[in-house]
Amino acid sequence: MTRHAIVRDILANMGDNLTSVTFAYAEISESVVFALLLHKTTLSYITTITDHDENLTERDDIPPASDQFQALGRVLQLVPRSCPKLLVLVLECHEMDMDHVEEDEWICDGLRHLRVRIRGLDSKEKVDKALRLWKEGREKKYSKNKGNEEMTGVEDEEADQTIDSNLAETKEIPIEVRVARYLLTFDDLDRVWLGTGT
Template identity: 45%
Template sequence: MIDPLIENNPLQIPEIRARVSRLVPLKDAISCVRVSKAWSKDFASFIWCAVDFDIHDTFKDLDSAIVTKHGHNIRSIENIKTQSELNAVLCPTIKNRDVALFSGPFIDAFQHKGVITLVAPIKQVFKPDPESELSSLGFSLLVHFLNLTEWHCYNLPTELFAPIERIETEVTRCCPQLTMINTWMSPQPIIHSLVANAFHGLKRVIFEYSQLSMGVIVALLFHRATLLQVFAFWNNQCSYTERDELPFEGDHFQHSGRAVQLLPRCCPHLKFLEFEGHEMDMDMVEEEKWACRGLEKLRVRIRGLDTKEKIDWTLNLWKEGRQNKDEEDTTLSESHMNEAKDTSIETRVARHLLAFEKLKAVWLGTRTFYT
């Protein structure tokens, strides 16, 4: 076995050691931190990255000085069940604004200004102790996180666990900076109720496309002065789909396509419009200009762009037009499109895309094109 401390050992190179630290098992990483101070610095970040009290049940017994020393490496905390576990990881000396807290049931008021992301269902937030009744006003989990900006408030039941007035009061009082919500696994009535009544000045809203309705669109329009992103993910997957072929996919909201147009027409600050499941009709799109001139990312399907070849042609026209605009020569692009396919669906879509100077990424059913 090669001595890790010899001078010509590759592991003595910090860059290599940092990469290796991400690949070794936890047990080996613990051994590596004992080699030297330099090794300890690289491997400690891996060891402390995630704290799960179902696995690390002795964590709460660690000396507070050790937690203070390494707490800046913590990125996620899971399955907190007692106040002693909470105190062990969220002490005031840990000033990490990137921690994602996957909270467990605890009830005592403890404020931690470093947590900005909360992943917890509504029931858990407002009934943190499963053995007790609904907590009284001011004693939900939200009281712990004054600087919360994102709440992944997924919800399984068909009804809200807490009254909507209660949710609004606690959000307004405890989390004034909360501007992003992810309502994954929530039915349409709950999405509408939360977006319309529980939050003010939302910037980002994520939900499942199958739950899109007129009520949800109206609720989103309540935030038209602040809304930056609407992400309606497709097929239960809160992630992007990249394909080589264009499969047939039904659109339950096709008959109300004009309602979707209200979002880009009425939300001037919208930067990301991601409706992967929706098939826009260009006749409806062209009825009125979109107000979101700063649009940066668009993910929709277009009726008539039903093959990979048509999509590729459309996006190539758009990219060529962008290049010519950057070269201050718009005549060539416009002339090319007019002569080639003046009224084709490809040309109409490309013209529409060229109206947005900051548009950087477009997905129309296959793969994302970037400028």
């Protein structure tokens, strides 16, 4: 029996109240993702770990992607699209494609901690810019929210305008802006790692 099959079988036979799972990212497969979805109504923490000692946290460089599951990245999108109670999603080895992410809504509205990589955010400068745009939009959104409770919906528009002002006259939306906009849809999100610092 392969290690993928062992992880799949453990997940499939865990009972009805599984809230947290941690496993080696090397063991992810299509069948493991589908086994996770058996617990979509209860899962709140999904964490993958690497098989090596290399610390991916707080780096100045972007480590090269060695993602055996990259070709099935769309399948992995089923997890945040199907798990409404998800608070923590840690997939440091996976490089998400924003085209796949933006195809449909993640329903985990209470997401607080996200650790993923995004295709195209391939330098510290790009990662830092995406995080800065997200933080600026978030600060503007919350300052408006505190100042006037009747501004609901307007703050999202103004946060988008803050991001849009960074576009200048470019015709194509930069990956940093797309990522920041998506992150701003999660009101409770306060810890984000996209390849370098948190």
